[in-house]
Amino acid sequence: MIAFTLPGFDLPKFIRATLAEDLGEGLPGGGRDVTSESVIPAEARFSGVMDSRDAITVAGLPLAKAFFRHLDPECRIEALVADGDQVASGTDLMRIEGRARALLTAERSALNIVQHLSGIATLTCAYVGAMREGSATCTLLDTRKTIPGLRFLEKYATRQGGAQNHRMGLWDAAMIKDNHVAVAGSVGEAVRRARAAGVEKIICEVDRLDQIEPALQAGAHHLLLDNMDPATLAEAVALVAGRVPTEASGGVNLQTIAAKAASGVDFISVGRLTQSAPAADIGLDFKPL
Template sequence: MTFTLPGFDLARFVRATLAEDLGEGLPGGGRDVTSESVIPADARFSGVMDSRDAIVVAGLPLAEAFFRELDPDCTIESLVHDGDQVAPGTDLMRIEGRARALLTAERSALNTVQHLSGIATLTHAYVTAMRGPGGNPACTLLDTRKTIPGLRALEKYATRQGGAQNHRMGLWDAAMIKDNHVAVAGSVEEAVRRARAAGVDRIICEVDELAQIEPALAAGAHHLLLDNMAPDMLAEAVRMVAGRVPTEASGGVNLQTIAAKAASGVDYISVGRLTQSAPAADIGLDFKPL
């Protein structure tokens, strides 16, 4: 199963994660002492990874990479695909191979699939709530940069599996002018003007007052982030912008408020908790000897 993401080195991620679990470089480290002492070297296992809850799946190709790193000859059958919505009790993957290797890779594989599937599942819940009764089916859910250091590419991959689009990948692919930038520059208009003068191709400007909208647009902002506005204020902001640039609602968004914010007419809603605080999916892996 091929898995590639721009800027993400799968082989390095797998090696580093396994090295952490094995304690490579630490006194007495570099081994799975439990498997080595309990499991015969020639023992073989077969196992099934399954979901105990209704989830959106994400991360199965990474789980496969962990198992193949330690047992290149293992047999793996993925029974579903990333992005699939599955019911409780659904089998996700079948694995057969060397027992010691599979047990050593088990936790790293499960941690990754549980975390990414948790993000995809929460994202899907937000998309469903946003487009539900009273919502706005044309509105698009965005993630943020509120990711665990080192896991951004994977976490943003997981939000895509749940139905969101990626916002900025980092500090490099767009300017996002926020209140602290404005405080130093002196005004929204001056901050945007400086970004335009620097030749920045995409300028997102945060505004938390209606009075900031026209100055930001006049200076050349390409996208307005409407921060911490109630639905009625968002609707007024959308009316003032009148389609000149995309509008995005951010702040105070949860499963209970997202539909009303979407109904204001904004083009996007960004939610930090998709990656910041998604609970892990309940996924298990049970082996039996062959």
């Protein structure tokens, strides 16, 4: 197995489950690649090249290696670039040589994950570039708007594109949003309850300037300034006056991010990075040996 590890992510389990789904394990007639078994001789060998048809930021190559080696432990793989590299259209990413049936069976799963993760990394890189037009110091954050089961991989991809991870889940920080405030009665009361519970990091969403001081007085560690225009963001940053980090969220796209960054916020979070990234156009062409 490839030496690729992420805290909280079980790579062998992911590889097995993904291939089992594609092979139809447990279904009537399932558990095999009927096309490769019927068309490709058992002794046939292939060599191939994975290449990008787009200019991309690469992510997911170690997982592609893991898919191929799971089915052909003796296959030869040469990575020609690394995750996080920005490459031009037409760039070769990986060379592969091994048993034809195994490589064809693993091909779709390997390509799917590289296309998906590279798409996220590429979009993230575009957002970082646009953000830099407004601020040299603002940091881009991802969100929890991820596909179930793929969060660790998708957040890995945003890091390859130049972002930092926000919360990984519901467990590593409190994020008090409008629905929590509605139940608690006020921003200040919601923050006070989290502090009383001993929560180490409390992020509090505010969508009005008059909520800032109550949130800070109650002990919020980080303010999420929700759906504010750049002028209001700048006013909010002035009111916070460096007491806690500030984060802009909502209404952020490639056209608006520079102005929001120029307001002076420390962070900008963007759900689109994982929610709306198009897959990168990556192909894999084999030839018999």
